[in-house]
Structures are given as structure tokens and as C-alpha cells.
Amino acid sequence: MRLRNMHTDKSRFSNESCVAADPIESIETRIVDLPLKKVHNHSTGTHLTQSLVLVTLRTKHGATGYGEGATPAGTSFWGGECSETIKQVIDCYLAPAVCGIDIFAHESILKAMDRASAANNFAKAAVDVAVHDAVGKLHGLPVSALYGGRVRTSIPVLWALASGDLDSDVEDAKRQLEARRHRTFKMKIGMGDASKETARAIQTAEAVWKVEPTAVFTVDLNQAWDEPTCMRFLPRLESAGFAMIEQPLPRWNHEGMARVAARMDIPISADEGLWDFHDAYTSFKACSTDLYGVKVGKGGGIRRAYKAAAVAEAAGVPIYGSMALESSIGTAAGLQLFSALPEMPWGCEMIGPLLLADDLTTVPISYCEYEVVVPNGCGLGVELDHEKIEHYSREK
Incomplete structure (x- = not known):
């Protein structure tokens, strides 16, 4: 073995060849109210509108990702969450918990959200989708990749x-x-x-x-x-x-x-x-x-x-x-x-x-x-x- 070549080989895999860390800097939310084309019925509810929570995530180095939190009608009849609680949970708990975490440290982001809030799956999903969108754009790839x-x-x-x-x-x-x-x-x-x-x-x-x-x-x-x-x-x-x-x-x-x-x-x-x-x-x-x-x-x-x-x-x-x-x-x-x-x-x-x-x-x-x-x-x-x-x- 040529020990003198080990430094050269290791340099090929230095941090410079990897994607640099990019901490989450901010997360903003807004509720959007859209009409449906016609009445939509469930056995437990009927609605003619759909409310959504849009998430805008920005990283320290300027990447932007978008996410969406949606429950049927945007109300709490289906799963407990509604557009108002999704926004509140993200603004008050999830956003502060994940800001500063590297956008590529996905499991750390999920764990931070779990520590900040139990359940609230739709709120966490909205942030998670924005993370995926930002990471895909940084790599120049669709999320499927x-x-x-x-x-x-x-x-x-x-x-x-x-x-x-x-x-x-x-x-x-x-x-x-x-x-x-x-x-x-x-x-x-x-x-x-x-x-x-x-x-x-x-x-x-x-x-x-x-x-x-x-x-x-x-x-x-x-x-x-x-x-x-x-x-x-x-x-x-x-x-x-x-x-x-x-x-x-x-x-x-x-x-x-x-x-x-x-x-x-x-x-x-x-x-x-x-x-x-x-x-x-x-x-x-x-x-x-x-x-x-x-x-x-x-x-x-x-x-x-x-x-x-x-x-x-x-x-x-x-x-x-x-x-x-x-x-x-x-x-x-x-x-x-x-x-x-x-x-x-x-x-x-x-x-x-x-x-x-x-x-x-x-x-x-x-x-x-x-x-x-x-x-x-x-x-x-x-x-x-x-x-x-x-x-x-x-x-x-």
C-alpha cells in the first residue's frame, strides 16, 4: 500500500465536493380561501369552499420552497386540524423549531417538529413539502429524484x-x-x-x-x-x-x-x-x-x-x-x-x-x-x- 497516496484519495471526497449546508432562515404562512365548482359531500360534512395554508420557506443562502397544508374544506370536521390551526401551529411552534437547521438535514427537521408539537400531521406536512421543494430546486431536480x-x-x-x-x-x-x-x-x-x-x-x-x-x-x-x-x-x-x-x-x-x-x-x-x-x-x-x-x-x-x-x-x-x-x-x-x-x-x-x-x-x-x-x-x-x-x- 502506498500510504503517501491516502491524502490525495481523501481529498477527492472533501466537503468541497458536497452540497454546502444551508440553514432554514424563515417560514411564512398565509391562508387562501378558494371556492369549489360544486358542493362536495361527505357522510360527516358538506362544503362549497376549500381553505388552504400556503407555506413559504427561505434558506440563509436564498433558496425558496413552497408547501401546502390542506384538510377537506379547510375545517376540522374530517381530521381535527383546520386551516387556522395549521397556520397557528406552524407560526408558533414548527417554524421556530426548524429555523437554523440545515435544509438537507431532513430527519433532524422532522424530529424538531415532533418535539415542538404532537400530532398536527397536516401542519408538519406543509413544512415538509416546502423543505422538499427547496431541496429539489437546490439540486436542480424534481422531488421524485x-x-x-x-x-x-x-x-x-x-x-x-x-x-x-x-x-x-x-x-x-x-x-x-x-x-x-x-x-x-x-x-x-x-x-x-x-x-x-x-x-x-x-x-x-x-x-x-x-x-x-x-x-x-x-x-x-x-x-x-x-x-x-x-x-x-x-x-x-x-x-x-x-x-x-x-x-x-x-x-x-x-x-x-x-x-x-x-x-x-x-x-x-x-x-x-x-x-x-x-x-x-x-x-x-x-x-x-x-x-x-x-x-x-x-x-x-x-x-x-x-x-x-x-x-x-x-x-x-x-x-x-x-x-x-x-x-x-x-x-x-x-x-x-x-x-x-x-x-x-x-x-x-x-x-x-x-x-x-x-x-x-x-x-x-x-x-x-x-x-x-x-x-x-x-x-x-x-x-x-x-x-x-x-x-x-x-x-x-
């Missing part, structure tokens, strides 16, 4: 039928098929009598199947039923040809979800009852979900949603990309992650931009041939329309 690179440039995308009216949903589905935008449909039911809601779902699917036999239907109950109701009516949906049932029982009833899943051939998927990668491990071990809808916001950010997807892959649980009515900003974050995951057999439901009456980016997310296109640019891959953001901002 940070997770191994894209394995797909577009993803099959479903459409939500959430009007609560048979005729309206049928016509909506036909329009989507004619435009070749969607051919998988998620029906929102559970707002009323279980027998009538089941019949409405089946009648809707049968009417659409007459036009397009290859259309796929799923149902989202948003925790509306109890276990006996599931045992009575889910077999009817299964016999009718529905492909999947989402969260039929209350979020806390993991044992009931496991019993329902064991008795049905149709896949049963947890949503409200499954949040981060720790919940994923517990749910898969308990067999309380047959599928996993990966959500960036609910999962605590892109990095932790990736970890949850890896747990699902290890457990052999199929995944799909799920949403919380994000704008093109939050949608881009999800698509960057989903484009890099090894398998997406159930596609995604990233349709927030299509439900909003206006867009917050200069070039909206693109949908064509039944798929949603993954943005190409650095970071999240989208450019913010600051005039639109100012127009819809709650704080003028």
Missing part, C-alpha cells in the same frame, strides 16, 4: 361522485367518460338511510355501465356505518360489482374493520383510521385494511408518506395515491412521490385542482386519457401564481 426517480410519468386517476343525487352523479360520470378524463369513480355515500344509499350507488353504477362497461366503481362511506349495517349492505355492493369499499366503520374501530375485511371478498380500505407509517404497521399487522391510500398531508409529509408506502410494500398491501382536496401545489407534491413508488396498482385520486374553481399555479396540473400527468420541473415541478394567491388570500 430524491426517492429513486420516476417509474411513471402519469398515473390513472379516479373521479369523485359526491353530489348525493342519482341523476347528477350519472350525468357527471358520463361527462368524464366522454372527455376521456376518468373511468374509475368513487361514490360518496352514507349521508342518509343505508338501504337507500346502497340502492342509489348500485343504480348509479348500473346506469353508467350501460354506457361504458369497463368503468370501475368504488364507495367511500367516511365512517358512516356500524358493523351490522356493513354485514347487511356491503354484500349487495360486492354482488353488484363494486371494486372497493373505503372506511365503512368509525376510525377507532380497528377490530371491526378487520372482521369486515375477513368476511368480504371485496377489498376494504382504511382512511380516517390510518394516518402515518406507525399506523400503517399496526393496521397491516391487524389485517384491518386490504389497501392503503397514501396521503402526503395525513401522513405527515412526503418523507413519512414514503416510509408508510415502504411498510405497505413489505407487508404486500397494494397502495393508491390519496388526496385531501389540495390545490395544484399539494397535488404536485403527491404526484412527485407517487411517480417514484414501485407499484401503484390502484392509481390515484388526485383531483383537487379539478374540484377548485380557480388554480394557484401558472400552469395547472394536466389530466388526459384517464390519467394525471406528473409535473416536470425542479422541486414540486409547479410555479406559483402569486397574483392569484394574493387575490384569494385571507390576509390582504
Whole structure:
């Protein structure tokens, strides 16, 4: 061995060849209130607006990253957080905790946020997305490259039928098929009598199947039923040809979800009852979900949603990309992650931009041939329309 060459070899791997540290300098938030194109129904709530929290992160050396915190309607009915609490938690706790930490020290940023606040996954996700956006821009790469690179440039995308009216949903589905935008449909039911809601779902699917036999239907109950109701009516949906049932029982009833899943051939998927990668491990071990809808916001950010997807892959649980009515900003974050995951057999439901009456980016997310296109640019891959953001901002 030539010891005199060791210094030369080590110099090849000096800090000068690495990306320099760049501490987070500031994080700013603002609430943006956007109208929806039409009423959106859940079994536990109805809304015609969507409030979002936009995060602007800046580093010491001038990098800027953008993130978004979004819960359905921006209110607390779905998961406890709302736009007001997301902003407050970031401003008062998360931002002070992470400022000064190197933008590339991602696990340190996550740990600092956990020390500053328990739970508040959507608030943490908004900061996490901004971190990813800044790091991607600094590297000149899309966020997907940070997770191994894209394995797909577009993803099959479903459409939500959430009007609560048979005729309206049928016509909506036909329009989507004619435009070749969607051919998988998620029906929102559970707002009323279980027998009538089941019949409405089946009648809707049968009417659409007459036009397009290859259309796929799923149902989202948003925790509306109890276990006996599931045992009575889910077999009817299964016999009718529905492909999947989402969260039929209350979020806390993991044992009931496991019993329902064991008795049905149709896949049963947890949503409200499954949040981060720790919940994923517990749910898969308990067999309380047959599928996993990966959500960036609910999962605590892109990095932790990736970890949850890896747990699902290890457990052999199929995944799909799920949403919380994000704008093109939050949608881009999800698509960057989903484009890099090894398998997406159930596609995604990233349709927030299509439900909003206006867009917050200069070039909206693109949908064509039944798929949603993954943005190409650095970071999240989208450019913010600051005039639109100012127009819809709650704080003028």
C-alpha cells in the first residue's frame, strides 16, 4: 500500500465536493380561501369552499420552497386540524423549531417538529413539502429524484361522485367518460338511510355501465356505518360489482374493520383510521385494511408518506395515491412521490385542482386519457401564481 497516496484519495471526497449546508432562515404562512365548482359531500360534512395554508420557506443562502397544508374544506370536521390551526401551529411552534437547521438535514427537521408539537400531521406536512421543494430546486431536480426517480410519468386517476343525487352523479360520470378524463369513480355515500344509499350507488353504477362497461366503481362511506349495517349492505355492493369499499366503520374501530375485511371478498380500505407509517404497521399487522391510500398531508409529509408506502410494500398491501382536496401545489407534491413508488396498482385520486374553481399555479396540473400527468420541473415541478394567491388570500 502506498500510504503517501491516502491524502490525495481523501481529498477527492472533501466537503468541497458536497452540497454546502444551508440553514432554514424563515417560514411564512398565509391562508387562501378558494371556492369549489360544486358542493362536495361527505357522510360527516358538506362544503362549497376549500381553505388552504400556503407555506413559504427561505434558506440563509436564498433558496425558496413552497408547501401546502390542506384538510377537506379547510375545517376540522374530517381530521381535527383546520386551516387556522395549521397556520397557528406552524407560526408558533414548527417554524421556530426548524429555523437554523440545515435544509438537507431532513430527519433532524422532522424530529424538531415532533418535539415542538404532537400530532398536527397536516401542519408538519406543509413544512415538509416546502423543505422538499427547496431541496429539489437546490439540486436542480424534481422531488421524485430524491426517492429513486420516476417509474411513471402519469398515473390513472379516479373521479369523485359526491353530489348525493342519482341523476347528477350519472350525468357527471358520463361527462368524464366522454372527455376521456376518468373511468374509475368513487361514490360518496352514507349521508342518509343505508338501504337507500346502497340502492342509489348500485343504480348509479348500473346506469353508467350501460354506457361504458369497463368503468370501475368504488364507495367511500367516511365512517358512516356500524358493523351490522356493513354485514347487511356491503354484500349487495360486492354482488353488484363494486371494486372497493373505503372506511365503512368509525376510525377507532380497528377490530371491526378487520372482521369486515375477513368476511368480504371485496377489498376494504382504511382512511380516517390510518394516518402515518406507525399506523400503517399496526393496521397491516391487524389485517384491518386490504389497501392503503397514501396521503402526503395525513401522513405527515412526503418523507413519512414514503416510509408508510415502504411498510405497505413489505407487508404486500397494494397502495393508491390519496388526496385531501389540495390545490395544484399539494397535488404536485403527491404526484412527485407517487411517480417514484414501485407499484401503484390502484392509481390515484388526485383531483383537487379539478374540484377548485380557480388554480394557484401558472400552469395547472394536466389530466388526459384517464390519467394525471406528473409535473416536470425542479422541486414540486409547479410555479406559483402569486397574483392569484394574493387575490384569494385571507390576509390582504
